[in-house]
Amino acid sequence: MASPPAVxxxxxxxxxxxSQFAIEFEDVSIAFESKPVLEDVSFLLRHGETKxxxxxxxxxxxxxLKLALGLIKPDSGRIRVLGEDVTAMREDDLxxxxxxxxxxxxxxxxxxxxxxxxxxxxxxxxxxHVSEEEIEERVREALSFVELEQTVDLYPSELSGxxxxxxxxxxxxxxxxxxxxxxxxxxxxxxxxxxxxxxLVVKQRDVYHTSSLLVTHRLQDAxxxxxxxxxxxxxxxKPLPPDSRKTVPMCFLILRDGCIIFDGGxxxxxxxKDEYIREYIS
Amino acid sequence: xxxxxxxxxxxxxxLAVQEYATLAGRSLGNLFKRPLYIADILQQADLIGFGxxxxxxxxxxxxxxxxxxxxxxxxxxFGSVSLIGQLVSLGMVRELGPLITGLMVxxxxxxxxxxxxxxxxxTEQIDAMxxxxxxxxxKLVTPRVLATTVMxxxxxxxxxxxxxxxxxxxxxxxxxxxxxxYWSTAWQILVFQDVFMGxxxxxxxxxxxxxxxxxxxxxxxxxxxxxxxxxxxxxVASSILVIMVDFFITRFLMTITGH
Numbered sequence: 001m002a003s004p005p006a007v008x009x010x011x012x013x014x015x016x017x018x019s020q021f022a023i024e025f026e027d028v029s030i031a032f033e034s035k036p037v038l039e040d041v042s043f044l045l046r047h048g049e050t051k052x053x054x055x056x057x058x059x060x061x062x063x064x065l066k067l068a069l070g071l072i073k074p075d076s077g078r079i080r081v082l083g084e085d086v087t088a089m090r091e092d093d094l095x096x097x098x099x100x101x102x103x104x105x106x107x108x109x110x111x112x113x114x115x116x117x118x119x120x121x122x123x124x125x126x127x128x129h130v131s132e133e134e135i136e137e138r139v140r141e142a143l144s145f146v147e148l149e150q151t152v153d154l155y156p157s158e159l160s161g162x163x164x165x166x167x168x169x170x171x172x173x174x175x176x177x178x179x180x181x182x183x184x185x186x187x188x189x190x191x192x193x194x195x196x197x198x199x200l201v202v203k204q205r206d207v208y209h210t211s212s213l214l215v216t217h218r219l220q221d222a223x224x225x226x227x228x229x230x231x232x233x234x235x236x237x238k239p240l241p242p243d244s245r246k247t248v249p250m251c252f253l254i255l256r257d258g259c260i261i262f263d264g265g266x267x268x269x270x271x272x273k274d275e276y277i278r279e280y281i282s
Numbered sequence: 283x284x285x286x287x288x289x290x291x292x293x294x295x296x297l298a299v300q301e302y303a304t305l306a307g308r309s310l311g312n313l314f315k316r317p318l319y320i321a322d323i324l325q326q327a328d329l330i331g332f333g334x335x336x337x338x339x340x341x342x343x344x345x346x347x348x349x350x351x352x353x354x355x356x357x358x359x360f361g362s363v364s365l366i367g368q369l370v371s372l373g374m375v376r377e378l379g380p381l382i383t384g385l386m387v388x389x390x391x392x393x394x395x396x397x398x399x400x401x402x403x404x405t406e407q408i409d410a411m412x413x414x415x416x417x418x419x420x421k422l423v424t425p426r427v428l429a430t431t432v433m434x435x436x437x438x439x440x441x442x443x444x445x446x447x448x449x450x451x452x453x454x455x456x457x458x459x460x461x462x463x464y465w466s467t468a469w470q471i472l473v474f475q476d477v478f479m480g481x482x483x484x485x486x487x488x489x490x491x492x493x494x495x496x497x498x499x500x501x502x503x504x505x506x507x508x509x510x511x512x513x514x515x516x517x518v519a520s521s522i523l524v525i526m527v528d529f530f531i532t533r534f535l536m537t538i539t540g541h
Contacts, residue, residue, distance in 0.1 A: 107405065126415065
């Protein structure tokens, strides 16, 4: 996939000028049917950084992503995405912001009555001013990024679980969003396919410097992302040399009972004394 | 089984009415906002309109035939069997045509809308659409509402015609009424007020059917079981509402047309 177009790059710089952070959560709380799911959650995501979010099932990880996208509103607190306060925005204004933010859903959420081409091109078709030729070119480009060019005329039901996730990633990145949200992109997949997905996430982080939140149950995925980088020359993910000072923009956040119990880098996570976290990551 | 308190039950119902009113209002408001999704409107018109033609012709024809038999039996006792055409024509155009079409379209399309949108809700496709910057109400609900309302108008005309034709066949077979006389009396009895009433009702019915079908679909919860429940509720609620609204709109139209 070629570099993001100049317009996307320009938008990225404007966002960085507007706010130092891609995403800001400030004392966010939400409850469903009187049951608290998130309580006073605060964290920051810097531009170009990827934050892996862990937590047991029901700890509010997916809710956190939906809040960031304004799909649901918090009961209290503030959420700013690319400098815009999503908690105070009307749905019509949120549609504009969502064009700059992408999400990969847990079960892919591809439109089952549309082909892979129509799914991937959905945003461009909705914008209405993109020519047929450009749409075709960008669909091919996005699908080649996830190495699924041959599936362009198939329907989602004809794809495997891993292929559906990759098509979902292609659909998300076709407009070069400034922020990406991944909801368990490797959940339920075999280790080989999971590795392919993680490589795509790392590629997006290191080649396009996209800010991301990644919800996952698989610790090994997040650790792989913290210890690997994407080599553009060889077009593959490689481990960071042990003696190198090179680091990757990766940090970790752990949720427990709706509260954040850890927010930091890989080294801090490895050195933590917290019994629960040590047991969780062991 | 968990019992719900009367207060919570009442709150739930009031909230549902509020949500329905919002959906119905926004589906209309979206008609004046861009984009209008012409292709989706035409696709829905094809599915809802042309897809329903065969059942509308069949039900209209047999209802008209049955109406002719019943009214012919009564008229025969007064020696006025030649008035069958007038009775069938008035009955079909003012009442049965719109009502039967409404019930048929409710059964066929409200269920389809609820199950299609409900499946999209439970598989997160609606969330995905919102996340991709598209308003699902504008893209999915408004085209269905507009297409159903417009196509109900034309389907009712087809139903009226089929019903009168069915009545004509039954009159000729069972009562020996001359076909030309039947059609002539059936046509002559109709005045503007009858046609106005018969064609105003389907517009309202179409709006009710589509908004109810979409409402139950968009609020479906609880996986495939929830989608099944939403589908049943959509058919039941839209059918009942069509019949209830028919009662009130008939009174209202009779008052304003004085006929």
